[in-house]
Amino acid sequence: xxxxxxxxxxxxxxxxxxxxxxxxxxxxxxxxxxxxxxxxxxxxxxxxxxxxxxxxxxxxxxxxxxxxxxxxxxxxxxxxxxxxxxxxxxxxxxxxxxxxxxxxxxxxxxxxxxxxxxxxx
Amino acid sequence: xxxxxxxxxxxxxxxxxxxxxxxxxxxxxxxxxxxxxxxxxxxxxxxxxxxxxxxxxxxxxxxxxxxxxxxxxxxxxxxxxxxxxxxxxxxxxxxxxxxxxxxxxxxxxxxxxxxxxxxxx
DNA sequence: ATAAAGTATGAAGTATAGTTTATAGTTAGT
DNA sequence: ACTAACTATAAACTATACTTCATACTTTAT
Numbered sequence: 001x002x003x004x005x006x007x008x009x010x011x012x013x014x015x016x017x018x019x020x021x022x023x024x025x026x027x028x029x030x031x032x033x034x035x036x037x038x039x040x041x042x043x044x045x046x047x048x049x050x051x052x053x054x055x056x057x058x059x060x061x062x063x064x065x066x067x068x069x070x071x072x073x074x075x076x077x078x079x080x081x082x083x084x085x086x087x088x089x090x091x092x093x094x095x096x097x098x099x100x101x102x103x104x105x106x107x108x109x110x111x112x113x114x115x116x117x118x119x120x121x
Numbered sequence: 122x123x124x125x126x127x128x129x130x131x132x133x134x135x136x137x138x139x140x141x142x143x144x145x146x147x148x149x150x151x152x153x154x155x156x157x158x159x160x161x162x163x164x165x166x167x168x169x170x171x172x173x174x175x176x177x178x179x180x181x182x183x184x185x186x187x188x189x190x191x192x193x194x195x196x197x198x199x200x201x202x203x204x205x206x207x208x209x210x211x212x213x214x215x216x217x218x219x220x221x222x223x224x225x226x227x228x229x230x231x232x233x234x235x236x237x238x239x240x241x242x
Numbered sequence: 243a244t245a246a247a248g249t250a251t252g253a254a255g256t257a258t259a260g261t262t263t264a265t266a267g268t269t270a271g272t
Numbered sequence: 273a274c275t276a277a278c279t280a281t282a283a284a285c286t287a288t289a290c291t292t293c294a295t296a297c298t299t300t301a302t
Binding site for chain 2: 053056057058059060061062070073074081084085088089091092095098099101102104105106108109110112113115116117
């Protein structure tokens, strides 16, 4: 079980950001009832995976609420298997389309490059 | 030469968004001096290309200021050829890394799917 | 035992990317 | 000629995603 500082070290995310994500419902930590002196929150290793998923998914243009939906598709017990699979398939489609758009942008940049090289503009 | 309504129709972007992008310096339109009765702005076809680039690049996580940098690398006359090429190469690297992250996210989703299918959770 | 570092919480503040509203003038269709 | 649709501009407003601040308590190292 890890404290928030540990999460920050392992993921490279600022503590305040991790707290913000937790508050946004992207994951939860646990309070230890047997420890009465403090109010610290403990996180298990699963949270590291979630934070890394958040980091990656964000950098390719997913919003936090899309990521939340994705995470819930896996971890939530409130939705059926079929609903989970359909959410995951939806995300896969979204990713395919993002890959297409990235290739499109890449093509445009390659074109710009060749133009810059051709004419000494 | 196109009016803003035309740009909106061709790109699918709201007029207000196009105005916002123009105000943000992502492109410029032209006022026609010979027409004295109105104050309309006219855009040439290049602007359509820019708007499509903005749309695609945004959807894969580029910020407006990153996109501006990219567009300027091509259209600006104020920077040298080598500077342009180095900016474009930088963007290509950024795209490569985004593609890697997308593949990573895809892998994670595929894994989640297989788990959902395996155990009937 | 005390100072430095860590944790919790709430609230306010900031940056980015728009969207909406208000006002006013212009053009096009009938 | 007149109405509907279009254009311009500025300012206020909104949503998302953080970041900073203030306060207070806890743990760790020396």
